[in-house]
Structure formats: structure tokens, C-alpha cells
Amino acid sequence: MGPKHIFLFILDAVRKDHLSLYGYQRKTTPNIDKLAKQAEVYNWAFAPAPYTLASVPSILAGKYPIELSNAFTSGRFEEDDFPTLLELKKQGYTTAMFTANIVTSSLKTNLNEFFDYFWDNLTEEELNRPAWLYQKAEVVLTAVEDFVKKHKKDKLFVVIHLMEAHGPYVPQLDSIFKGDELYRQDNRMVDKLVPTTFRGVTAETLETFKVMPKYQAIMQGEDYERRVAEYIAKYDMGIYQLDKNVGAFCHFLEKEALFNNSQLVFTADHGELMGEENIFFSHGILAHPVLSLVPLIIKQPKQAKRIVNKEAVSLIDIMPAIVAGRKQLSPRPVTFTFHPKSIGVMWSGKYIVVHNGEFSDIETTQEDIFPVSSRGLDKILRDYKNFKSRLWLKGFRKIGNKYVEDKKMKREEVLELFKMFLKWQQSLLKRLEKELLNPRRSERLAVRIFLKSLTRENLFKRLREFGEYRWRLLIQKLKV
Numbered sequence: 001m002g003p004k005h006i007f008l009f010i011l012d013a014v015r016k017d018h019l020s021l022y023g024y025q026r027k028t029t030p031n032i033d034k035l036a037k038q039a040e041v042y043n044w045a046f047a048p049a050p051y052t053l054a055s056v057p058s059i060l061a062g063k064y065p066i067e068l069s070n071a072f073t074s075g076r077f078e079e080d081d082f083p084t085l086l087e088l089k090k091q092g093y094t095t096a097m098f099t100a101n102i103v104t105s106s107l108k109t110n111l112n113e114f115f116d117y118f119w120d121n122l123t124e125e126e127l128n129r130p131a132w133l134y135q136k137a138e139v140v141l142t143a144v145e146d147f148v149k150k151h152k153k154d155k156l157f158v159v160i161h162l163m164e165a166h167g168p169y170v171p172q173l174d175s176i177f178k179g180d181e182l183y184r185q186d187n188r189m190v191d192k193l194v195p196t197t198f199r200g201v202t203a204e205t206l207e208t209f210k211v212m213p214k215y216q217a218i219m220q221g222e223d224y225e226r227r228v229a230e231y232i233a234k235y236d237m238g239i240y241q242l243d244k245n246v247g248a249f250c251h252f253l254e255k256e257a258l259f260n261n262s263q264l265v266f267t268a269d270h271g272e273l274m275g276e277e278n279i280f281f282s283h284g285i286l287a288h289p290v291l292s293l294v295p296l297i298i299k300q301p302k303q304a305k306r307i308v309n310k311e312a313v314s315l316i317d318i319m320p321a322i323v324a325g326r327k328q329l330s331p332r333p334v335t336f337t338f339h340p341k342s343i344g345v346m347w348s349g350k351y352i353v354v355h356n357g358e359f360s361d362i363e364t365t366q367e368d369i370f371p372v373s374s375r376g377l378d379k380i381l382r383d384y385k386n387f388k389s390r391l392w393l394k395g396f397r398k399i400g401n402k403y404v405e406d407k408k409m410k411r412e413e414v415l416e417l418f419k420m421f422l423k424w425q426q427s428l429l430k431r432l433e434k435e436l437l438n439p440r441r442s443e444r445l446a447v448r449i450f451l452k453s454l455t456r457e458n459l460f461k462r463l464r465e466f467g468e469y470r471w472r473l474l475i476q477k478l479k480v
């Protein structure tokens with residue numbers, strides 16, 4: 001029997017090393033720090049994607065984005081994408097999701113179809129993009145509390161997706177970190193605003209300029225605020241506010257005598273770049289380790305002691321552990337972070353990012369996807385010497401509490417890491433082939449295949465040639 005109540009908090013865009021829990025100089029998370037004394041703290045948890053649209057559904061499904069239908073760009077999912085949620089329902093849980101982010105709301109996805117109860121009452125307008133609605137944590141958590149009070153006798157699985165740390169950084173209160181030592185030491189200035197889509201930004205751009213996407217710009221008279229320290233102080237205040245809300249919610253659970261029997265999970269869908277590669281205050285553009293490495297804290301019912309977990313885990317293992325009633329996530333020797341143009345591979349303390357071509361956001365990358373076939377690997381190795389213009393590639397190594405760029409990473413090591421990816425991909429292909437032979441699925445596919453006069457044999461050939469992700473796109477295109 002699993003815990004009576006399970007609360008999964010997804011704190012959008014919270015990078016691990018900005019939590020005081022993980023040693024950050026600023027006291028950003030006093031409540032989570034306290035909670036973590038009776039919880040398992042994961043030091044090496046990796047997100048499956050560096051942006052919300054792919055990462056959140058992946059976490060909920062317990063699968064990598066490329067194993068889901070259309071996870072990279074469209075946000076439309078199918079019934080068999082979320083076996084985890086179905087299984088929880090079978091176990092008697094009422095499933096609910098409360099989201100403050102438009103990207104996981106019913107305005108942009110059909111995630112709402114997979115929960116018994118779904119709340120996305122978004123009434124706040126984003127600073128520079130009024131069409132991007134969101135909601136304040138206080139409002140979301142009030143709705144959660146009302147729901148919990150009404151259903152406290154039931155078994156509950158509740159997902160709560162909060163936005164306070166997501167840009168533009170406009171904390172409701174002035175940052176308490178403004179003017180502190182970290183603030184005074186940081187005299188960096190942003191040089192250049194780039195399109196929010198990152199269209200046209202190349203590796204060369206990043207060698208010359210400190211860039212920031214337009215949607216983050218906070219105006220200062222005629223010019224925009226350029227002081228990096230100002231933005232970071234505001235971002236940290238966002239994390240502080242999230243933490244304050246988490247504290248208030250735990251207090252609510254205690255008051256209702258539900259705290260002891262609840263399982264609480266806190267994580268982030270991805271991090272945020274704070275000057276790495278000269279990119280400021282952005283995510284979703286590449287599979288950088290700063291975006292991949294996220295906080296993960298799990299408190300079990302009646303847990304008395306803190307456990308520090310030093311194994312590498314992937315957030316896609318949260319749901320399978322919950323479904324199986326396992327207290328710990330299984331360690332993974334290899335984890336992947338997927339982006340339509342990037343792959344991040346973590347293996348035994350090393351991490352590589354391989355990025356194809358220009359930097360640009362997901363909407364502009366459908367035709368320019370990463371070469372995931374074995375032919376793609378040949379190409380990468382051919383281009384490795386002059387990857388700057390064609391392929392952007394970087395190696396990182398685990399040092400202390402984070403990943404640090406490793407300029408000396410050898411070609412052999414890169415090849416080794418990439419082979420890890422291919423091996424995993426091949427096993428996925430085998431599984432897919434099996435699925436295709438399943439009559440229910442193949443019937444659906446047959447219609448699409450017929451439309452393009454493709455034989456099954458041809459389809460398999462294509463599948464192998466293009467790699468699974470390209471294949472998914474192909475199927476997407478064939479859709480009636």
C-alpha cells in the first residue's frame with residue numbers, strides 16, 4: 001500500500017545550485033532545508049529535457065520525451081503515454097494536477113485529459129508577453145488546500161506546478177538579496193538582447209556577447225536593466241517565495257493532521273542558465289548540464305531521518321517508484337536529456353552536450369533535428385574537429401557539487417559517451433518494432449502507412465535509417 005497522500009511539486013526553472021539546501025551562499029530555501037532533515041536529498045538528479053513542454057509530461061509518464069507521442073513540440077498526448085497515472089487510478093488514487101504554467105495548462109496541451117481533476121485558472125499576465133498567462137503560488141495552493149480538505153478521506157496523488165522562479169523575474173516583494181555580498185561582487189553586464197526564440201544565435205555570437213532573451217528584459221527608463229546581479233537577486237527571491245509557499249503548505253498539512261501520512265516530492269522541470277556559455281536567464285535552447293541537473297527531495301510518510309543520496313538518477317524514475325511503492329529511485333548508470341537539437345548524456349561522472357547547428361528554440365527546429373542514427377554518429381565524428389560552425393560540442397566533468405566544463409575531454413571519451421546513447425536507442429528501437437507488431441497499434445499505423453503507400457518493411461527501414469525521433473516526426477506528418 002502506498003502513502004495515503006502524495007504531493008509532487010514541480011518548481012519551474014529552479015536550478016539546483018541556487019538552493020541553500022545544496023550549499024548556495026544565499027538562504028533561499030529555509031523551509032525546504034528544514035523539511036529535508038526528514039527526507040531523502042538527491043545530489044545528482046537529471047531532468048529528461050531542458051524545457052517544460054517536454055520535461056513535465058516525461059516526468060509524469062516515467063519515460064523519456066522521445067518515447068512519448070509528440071512531446072517535443074505539440075503537447076498532444078495519447079492514452080497510452082501515461083501508464084503511470086492509469087496505474088495510480090487502479091490503485092485507488094484520485095489523481096489531480098494544479099498548474100500555474102500555461103505550457104502545461106489545457107490551453108497548450110491535453111494533459112488535463114489524463115487526470116481526474118485538473119486546475120489551471122491562470123489570470124496573471126507575463127511582464128513582456130501578456131498572452132503568456134500564469135498564476136501565483138498562493139492562489140494555486142489555496143485551490144490545492146480546498147481540494148485536499150474536500151477529499152482528505154481519499155487516496156490522493158496531486159501534482160503542483162509553480163512558476164515563481166520562471167522569468168521574467170518579477171518577485172512580488174523586493175529582493176531581500178539585493179545589495180548583499182554576492183550582489184556587490186558581481187559586476188557583469190548583459191551586452192545584447194536576442195530573440196526569445198534564439199533564432200540566429202550561433203556559437204560565434206556567444207563568443208562575443210553576453211546575451212539575454214528579450215522576454216526577460218526589465219526596462220530601466222529608456223534602456224533595459226543590464227546588471228546581472230539585479231536579475232539574479234530577483235530570481236533568488238522567486239525561489240525564496242516558492243519556499244515560503246512550500247512552508248505554508250506543510251503547515252496546512254500539519255494543521256489538518258495529514259503531514260505525517262503524506263509523501264512529498266520536490267523537484268524542478270529544468271534549471272536556468274546564469275551566464276554559462278554567455279547565455280543569461282534562459283533555458284530550453286540546449287541540453288546543458290546546468291539545465292539538466294535539478295533539485296530532488298523526497299519525504300516519505302513518518303520519515304524521521306535525512307538520507308543523502310549520491311547516486312545519479314533521472315526524474316523519469318519518480319513515477320515508476322511511486323507506482324511500485326518504492327521509497328528510493330533506482331540509480332542509472334546513464335541518463336539522457338533531450339532537446340530537438342541537443343542531447344545531453346551523463347555517464348560515470350562525465351556529461352557531454354552535442355548540439356546541432358544554430359541555437360534556436362523548439363518551434364524553429366522541427367526540420368533540423370539532431371542526427372540520432374548511426375550515420376549521425378559518423379557525421380559527428382567527422383565534424384568533431386571543426387564542430388563550432390556545424391556542431392557544438394562540450395564535455396563536462398563532475399567536480400564537487402556540480403558539472404564543470406572539461407576542455408580536455410578527448411575524442412575517445414566523447415565517442416564512448418555517444419555509444420552509450422546509441423546502445424540505449426537501439427534497445428528502444430527493438431521495443432518499438434515489437435509495439436508496431438501489436439495489432440491494435442499496427443491497425444492505426446496501417447492507415448497512415450497506406451496513405452503514403454509505404455510498406456511495413458519500408459517503414460522499418462526508415463525507422464532504422466532516421467532514428468526513432470525522426471521516425472516519430474514522420475508518423476506525425478502522416479497523421480490524417
Ligand SMILES: [Zn+2]
Nearest residue numbers: 012013052269
Ligand atoms: Zn519549465
